[in-house]
Amino acid sequence: MFQKILIANRGEIALRILRAAKELGIKTVVVHSTADANAMHVRLADESVCIGPPPSRDSYLNIHQIVAACEITGADAVHPGYGFLAENAKFADILAAHNITFIGPSGDHIRIMGDKIEAKRTAKRLGIPVVPGSDGAVTDEKEAKRIAAEIGYPVIIKASAGGGGRGMKVARNEEDVVTALQTARSEAGAAFGDDAVYIEKYLQKPRHIEVQIFGDGAGKGIHLGERDCSLQRRHQKVWEEAFSPALNEEERNRIGEICAKAVADLGYSGAGTIEFLYEDGEFYFIEMNTRLQVEHTITEAITGIDLVHEQIRVASGGGLSVRQEDVRFQGHAIECRINAEDPRTFVPSPGTITHFHTPGGLGIRVDSGVYSGYKIPPYYDSLIGKLIVHGRNRVECMMRLRRALDEFVVDGVNTTLPLFRDLVGNIDIANGDYDIHWLEKHLAATE
Known part of the structure; x- marks a missing residue:
């Protein structure tokens, strides 16, 4: 197991990784820009290193500075989170050249899946259905x-x-x-x-379905079910569910088995997500993301498996902790991405959070790196946090989500909370009757 992990990211995902590392008894190092000096993950890490000014190109995308931070602190592994350098093959290669483990797949696999044309060819070769x-x-x-x-x-x-x-x-x-x-x-x-x-x-009314997979890099692979990410605005996910209201158990098992076999045959190592458009009972490959997804939380909710623990375990050579037959699915989970944005125009709303109160109770999880008095910088993604709700079934989950949204308070900046309060009361959403175009049509109709 690793002795010290450097977290090459910021915000809620940096804090999420930090917590997982601490639970495994691993020391943590975080890097940060000058704009993030007072961020929660910086406060809680064992060590922190400032790697540059606010612009991402000068800090979180600065490979030289991150490698230097590893060498200064003695970190033997790097977790990239999502975004920034998470799918940068060059970064993975450079870390390997410095004998630092990249907690993710090989640079070669990142390259293959980062090129949409080559990814489609590879998917077809591996038996994954394509458009x-x-x-x-x-x-x-x-x-x-x-x-x-x-x-x-x-x-x-x-x-x-x-x-x-x-x-x-x-x-x-x-x-x-x-x-x-x-x-x-x-x-x-x-x-x-x-x-x-x-x-x-071009499919007319597809849903966006993605399958969470894990490979051990030695010919073994598993799937952890699917997520429905069809509620999108401008191709950006807003609300995610596990399981999809559109699939039955036979379809779920069929596409899951195809994906698990594919990553095993590929020799893939670590977490990944294979994304599909789904229409009229057929799946069509879109892409494979070679990293942890923002919405990994709802998969954790229905499986009870900590995906970051699993990433660290596989990267350290420990292999997968579970076999496919060990995976048990329970209940239903929904994630809402709470952004610092105007709920109608989606214009970013940086500023100081004057009051921050998160909901609680059974089946409620909030992943966030902000707090009352925190100043949201204007330089990065506007995600404040993620509200994750789990219930024994979708009806219970929706009722719990409605209650949790009523309790959630963020003052001082505009947020997308009003959008989710609207969605949770919509009859189409309640019935699970939506596709990737639904949200934009709904927003246009309510202007």
Whole structure:
């Protein structure tokens, strides 16, 4: 087991990792920018190192400074959390060159899954169902029209190196293809430094289903069920559930077994999430995230398995602590991402939190790194915290969530709490009847 872990992240996820490390008896080091000097994870860590000014490129994305912090403090492993350098293959390679363990998969696996075209090829080879589309990058308008006609309209053109909805354009006819191709390539080049794009069939009313997997790096893999992340705004997840209200047990087991076998065959090490669009009983691979997800908490709620403990165990060479037959699912869980944003316009709302009170009681968990008097900096993601609710079934979970949202108090900044209070009372949400377009349509209808 590791002696000391450096946490290369900030906010609630840094605090989440810190707690897991302490429970395992491992010393912790956190890095921080000058803007985060008073953050909770900095206060609670055994050691902290300031690695630069507020801009991420000068601090949390500064690989040289993070490696230097490891050497100064004697950290023998780094947990990247999510975001920042969590899916940076170069970072993983550099740590390995310095004999520091990256708590995550190999740089090679990060590269494969970070390239959407190569990821799709790999998924297909591993037996994972994929969306009909081009076999590789598309640059020629004539070729784009031919592929689109073969697939059938509408189609979506996506950036190969993309994410978060950038470099994605829908074409509903041949005329749209030319404009969509040019726009997607332009956005992809500006956002990711890579203008490669590919074409896929555009599904009309899909759900976003993802499967949590773990591999031991030696040919063993398990799945921990699925999460439904269909409630999104601009391709950003807002509300997540485990299990999905749309799947039955047969579908759940089928896609879970496919994913577990795939990561075992890949020789994958650590936590990962395989994401799908789901429509009319069929799953279509979108991408694989080679890291811990924001919404890993609801999987922990229904399995009782600490995913960060498991990440640390696998990375240290201890292998998986559970076999597939040991995994037991219980109840239903929902996570709401509470952001410092206007609940209507979603404009970020940095500032000082004057009062902060979290709900409590059976089945309630709040992951947050803020406190009364904390000043939310304007430089980073606007996530204040995550409200996670677990119940014996979905009805109990929804009732508990309603009560928890009523208790949650954040004063001094705008938050998305009013949005969730609206959603928890909506009949479509109560019935689990929604898709990836539902939230944006709902918001447009209530303006």
